[in-house]
Amino acid sequence: MNVGLEHYLTVSALLFALGLTGVLIRRNLLIMYMSIELMLNAANLAFVAMSRFTNNLNGQVMVFFIITVAAAEVAVGLALIVALYRKRQTAHVEDLTSMKL
Amino acid sequence: MIENLSAWILFLPLIAAAVITLFTRRSPSVSAYISIAAIAISFLLTLGLFFRLGNETALTVPAIKWLSVGNLNVEIGFLVDRLSVLMLLVVTGVGLMIHVYSYGYMHGDKAFSRFFASLSLFTFSMLGIVFATNFFQMFIFWELVGLSSYLLIGYWFEKPSAADACKKAFLTNRIGDFGFLLGIIIIWSLLGSVQFSELQNAITQNKAALGALATVAGVLIFMGAMGKSAQFPLHVWLPDAMEGPTPVSALIHAATMVAAGVYMLVRVFFLYTATPAWPEALSFMEGVTALEIIAWIGGITSLLAALIAVQQNDIKRILAYSTLSQLGYMIMSVGLDGKTAAMYHLTTHAFFKALLFLGAGSVIHAMHHEQDIWQMGALRKRMPRTFWTFLFGTLALAGVWPLSGFYSKDEVFVAAIDGNPVLFGIAVLVALLTTFYMFRLFFVVFYAPEKSEGASHAHESPTVMTGPLIVLAIPTVIAGFFGINHYLSRGDANAHGEHHGFVDLLIGPFGHAPLAAIMGLAAVIFGFAAAYGLYYRAKQDPLPNMMRPVARSMRNRFYFDELYAALINLTHEALAKIATGIDRWIVGGALVKGVQGTTELFGRGLRLAQTGNLQTYAFIFVIGLAVLLFVFFRP
Amino acid sequence: MPNLLSFTILFPLIGALAVAGTPASYRFLIRIIAIVTTALSLACGIAVFASFDPNVAGYQFKEALTWVEAIGIQYKVGVDGINVGLVLMGTIVAFAATAMSYLVVERVKEFYLLLLVMIGGILGAFASLDIFFFFFFHELALIPTFIMIGVWGRGANKNYATFNITLYLSAGALITLLGLVALYLTGNPRTFDIEELTRQFSQNAMPLARQQLIFPLLLFGFGILVSLWPFHTWAPLGYGAAPTPTAMLHAGVLKKFGLYGLLRIALPLMPQASQSWVQVIAYLCLGNIIYNGFVAMRQRDLNQLIGNSSVAHMGFIFLGLASLSLVGVTGAVMIMVAHGLLAALSFAISGYFYKEAGTLDMDKMGGFLQRMPFVGSAFLIAAMAGCGLPGFANFVGEAMTLFAAYQSLPLITSFAVWGGLVIAAIYMLRAVRDILHGPLPAEFDRMSDALGWWRKLPFALLFLALLFFGVWPRTLTEKIQPAAQRILEMATAKQPAPTSTAATVAQISSTAPLERTE
Amino acid sequence: MNASLMIVEIAVVLTGLALLMLDLWLPRERRPQLGYLAAGAVAAILVGSFLWNPGTQYAFNNSYVIDPLAMFFKRFFLLTALFVLIMSVDFADRIPVGVSEFYALILFALSGMLFAASTNDFIMLFVSLELITVTFYILTSFQRHRVRALEAGVKYLILGALSTGFTLFGIALIFGTAQSTNFTEILSKAGILDSKLFMLGIFMVLVGLGFKIAAFPFQIWAPDVYQGSPAPVTAFLAVGSKAAGFVLLIRVLFGAVPTLAQNWNELLIVITMVTILYGNLCAIPQRNLKRLLGYSSIGNAGYLLLGVSAANAAGHSAILYHLLGYLFTVIAAFFVISIVTRQAQDEDINVLNGLHHRSPLLAATLALAMISLAGIPPLAGFFGKFLLLRSVVERGGSDPLYWALLGVALFGIVTSFYYYLGVVRAIYWSKDSAADDVPLHVSGIVRFALFACIVGMLFLGIFPNSAVNGATRATAGLSQPAGPAVAAK
């Protein structure tokens, strides 16, 4: 069996699952955020594979966009986390429950 | 034509009531004059109507179309025939006397105007029943009579006993009216009309028109009479109704209103000629007719009331039970197919019982509202006019020849002897008891030594009160000589043209039914003898010592009030408690509050998901997603 | 230029605007505005009633204005025999309630504003011939009710009562709304116009499946609004807490909206469904008459008693409707009018008692007739009318419904007669006995009767109207009868012969959405 | 490429840039006034947009579309931003630094929404969505001296990024299966719905949109973020961001895969039901005003989803109408809350006690807003819910599932009375008044905005004709395929 689209997509899905698991099990905001980056990368992989196997370059343009957006998002996100850390001296999610119910 | 003035007979008292309520509340005398004038004019017009009727059976009077929807047509009509004219005479005649008497009796009462307004309202309602050409109209005025009775019994409403009594009277009547209305509804649904003439035609043409419901409908209609005429088992309200002013007791609870039941039964007697057709399942009821039930109820009531009367000490209550007993006679008579006899007795009874009540009122007035006969005594000398008129009343009630009561009671006996020997026996026993308790009362009040200060300082009442006594004493004595029964039955074709001489009338009873007449007189003699022996000079009641338990039961009215109280507690109060409980705890509580509470609880529960913890949020996000994915993309 | 009927609705709303523009400190002026506008409305109502011609088929005083053309909503009003009496009754009660509003002393401006809006909504609801406005006006009247109970209400559990009545009635209204929307979508072409819908469905009966869908929605939606058993608990609770004018208007007029809706919409448009639901209605109405009668017997608070008795009276109206006969339906409309006047009178009196005595606990009261012969007598009259005494309009209506219902529902009717004659008498007379009769407790020595014709007017007006229709019922029945006849002709129609059996089966079993491919 | 079609967006972006420039020349204390400039510009653009009637045109390789629907939402967003800017000026004293940036960010978010309104391509969808989302991360935590603001920002950030991940993965699947990301092309691809992978892709895109509109099970962020954000941002989030989600949802579901919208009725119904229930039930015991509105916004997302579930023309126009009513209502509510909480430094319902005495205008506005939210005539909320319910009844036929949906919707509406009227109660008949009975000062322009909101609520409720017509016209272009049941007939 040749390596085909489904193989790439499977890898991508597994990577996506890893990211999801990370969000669920980690309590450190930064690591959670890194896990989300994993998910974005999974999407990137899917795009590139799709692009390759359907002979459509648009997918690669999309990946380009995603990387840009991810960069922007990371910048904002990290700034936020840092700001919060300065205030609360913590980056752990269970400490961030001043608003609930 | 004078019959076209029938509406005035009916509405004059109403107008009087309205005028008094609206304008003359603050001038009592004017109110009284207006009220008296209204009933006097009504009486005169009735007399005119009587003479206009002459030998005719009925007159046609244009009716007012009142309600007409679909096949429900109701008119306010004016039925003018012998039956109604006789009843009109009784109502307006006796009523006029009582109005006049009241002017004296009630003098100085602070709500004098209200009294006369209510009295006029009552007269209006009562006349409406008499004039009724259909069931619906009769029911309307039937209820209005109930209302006026309520108002008059509760006239001294600040007295708790009076307030309770009027409530009791109205409610007991309502139970009867329940049957009455349901009966009317059944008849309407079967025959499509409420008009007496149409119903009579329908039943005459087809005796089985009421089918399986004939007896049921008949008994239901009778329930109306049971309430108004205070028949067993709805008799309990009447004695309590004596809480009202004495003229009211005389007019409403002796002469007229309580007789309305009898009048109604006579009026709709054609219903009871229908043959019942019981359905297969109820074939064992075959042969049971409404009339039979009516007769027995009447008989039982008369006996029961007479027994209770023997051991009462309140002068008005004795008379009240006596009224019950006499009403029982009338009802029994109707049940035994003796409707003429019933009406006859009704008429004479109206006179002498009104007389007795007014006499009692006179006594009470003199005794400063003391009603216990064992506080009175030796009033014969101090109140001669009252004494004499009262004597006539007593004799008439006892049925002493040749007073009016003898003749009418004899007619009842005749009906019983023809119909049912057992009931005849009861009737004779009641006659005996009647004589006994009436003379017990009479002796204790007028002959026995005085037993209180009040009794020794009593004075004869003013003329405005004794006048009506004397006027009423006249028909009490002579009403038997007019052949009222013949006047009524002369309407029938077969009796037409028959003429009776005065002497024929005088001794007639001994001629055509000697057994009845003789038994009646014998009962009077025995009763009188017993009363004379026991009470002629009695200082206290010897009877309780002689027959303890029986007397106690009698004195306590055979415990009917207690029984009913228990019954109501067991049924309505219990159901009400259950319903309220359900309302509070189940419908209002478990359901409504439950739904609200559960909703809020769910809200509070759901809200717990909002822990504030980001990880939980992600968890919920993913779990929700997983569930949706699983449901919609499951392999 | 709007016609008389529109003016009947408009005057209170204009009054509301005027009140809104008046400074709150001009209390007297505000009161005058309210009274004058409701009086004008009353005059219009009387004029409409008087000039209504029962022999003309269809609606009179019609007026229509397009509102939302995209879905065909229009402001359309008109009266026929059914609602002409209700509008008149509404204006009478509205005037009386406004006149009784002197009992409210706090935040007068807001109160009158809400009161006038409520009145406008009530009258609009009864006059509307457009389903949407029919509902819209009802809501317009309902909301001020809630607010008035919440702000000016009394009693310890005022808040609970407010929320209870709000949630309950809103639920009812929304269920009704669903039914009405479904009804609108069933029309072909779709329309909110009641007249048009009636025309459509009298020509082609509504598919059975659709009837069985919409009818229960309307029945229970409206049923909640009318306190059909067992959805009644809001009524005594809410009325117990409501300020007097609000209770008068709601119990008297607004509550009839549900019944009016059933009669105007549910019965004629969904005949087969109506016929199949009649038994259910009949049994439920027995719940109202008997059960709530019993509950009323146990009440010791006058307002609770009146509230429960008013629930019980609704049973007779349902019974009349369930009879599906001319006499019964005419009687039902008659009771609607009569009970409106009666309920308003009862609550006006209890409000007055409360003002004078400071309590409505019947265990504490007694002998009031000595201190207030006028109001006391009025209460006696109301109690008597409440237990169906002839001479008052209630009797005529109740008797008619009972007469009519016996033919199809003998057993239930027998119980209803018991409930109407005996149970009603028990609780009404107990109230009279406890409140009016007996000795007067010393603490009530300072009470005074309604003095001056102005104070007496609302009582007298309601009482006289009750008496008028009781003594001359034909003034009302002759107007109702032709309209009721028309409604019944539709309501008792048999299932029309289907063009083919297969078509009917398809119609019934189809779960087709309401969309039509036109 | 007809870039002139983007004139509205360009104008907004230029305004934003101009603000950033002007900031440099203005003294600190004058900077808050820039908001008026921004508001004025937005107002001018709004007015201008009415003079421009481009019909239906496409640009940028069909990825951008101007049609009545787009124009409706563009005007909607402009109006929202106008109100939000006015509110922000009033709020400026509570923003310690970067007021002009705050205004500029609002404008940039607005431009993202404007693009979203014209989206006709999944790539555009992603990009405009990201522009909105990232801007909101910043706006949410703009008051960085408040821990709650930061906390809200972080929560929004993590969950937002999570949902972005799903959206992206979904777009990838769509791209791979449909070989295109253009809505119009996808619509014309026959048999694409046979691909389960494609459907999975759409589903995952819906996850992202569901997050934006706060639909179950992605609603969880809303209460915290609403509570933590500055009032103008919350208002913008509640109205603008939600509407953006809805316009994208409409475009995707009814513009690209209308048949799927029909086939997925069960999915949509279930989500709608749970969303309505969740929002309304959780709100019952809620005491914090902004949080309450957060739950309420979840409930309202549910109501709006009714129109999506109905998946018919009536449903589409009902969504638009209801959103319009929701705009005035929620903006009005946040105006009042923003003013009241400034003085009280607290957001508990208690701060409303005695508001009636302190400022009748504010009291009346908030009360009207609550009544409108509760769906009581004659206010806008009533007619909106009426139209939504109507669309479901129309679709439902005798299908029990739709009637269950209606039942739940009614239950939700009735339940919502409980807490909306609780607010009204606090305003008008609370027993103990707030500590100080100081009258609240309301500036002229805010007063004007409040009046505009009230007029909007009342006008939409009493004269819904023009708005309904507008909504109907705007959605007329959407495909209206016959429902499956009709096809079976």
Place this chain on the structure above:
Amino acid sequence: MSGYDIAFYAFSILTLLCGVIVITNRNPVTSAMFLVLTIVCMAGLFVLLRAFFLAAVQILVYAGAVMVLFLFVIMLLDLKEEALRKIRKVRAVIGALAVIAVVGIIINVIWNSVPATTTPTLVGATAPLGRLLFTNFLLPFEILSLLLLVAMLGVILLSKKDLK
């Protein structure tokens, strides 16, 4: 198995392994470092897919810029190792089930309905990519520039030391 296949499996397994370490290692710095490795391995997969330009961008932007930023922040905040915590079993099971369900279904769908593919000929060269970017995708590109501006503003506002 061709060399291509071997390379694919190698890169895939490496990517996933590194990913596992990212989410399991308790030391944030290690996590970040392994994320960089993951990204680099992915770049390898990109190369296998003939997306050379993207592979370069991936390494330059992602591994180079983004991850450095991450590391920088981790250092700045001086994050310690995450303390072990009690794992609530129910929660763990449900979470695991949920993730397995999500991924299982996705993979299942992928294998069941993967789109028909043609022989891959596409090469992700820079020139065609650039052409596309500035023609068909000009609008998203411009919007992204706006997004970057926003991000810049945001970062400055959120992290400027003294608030003026």
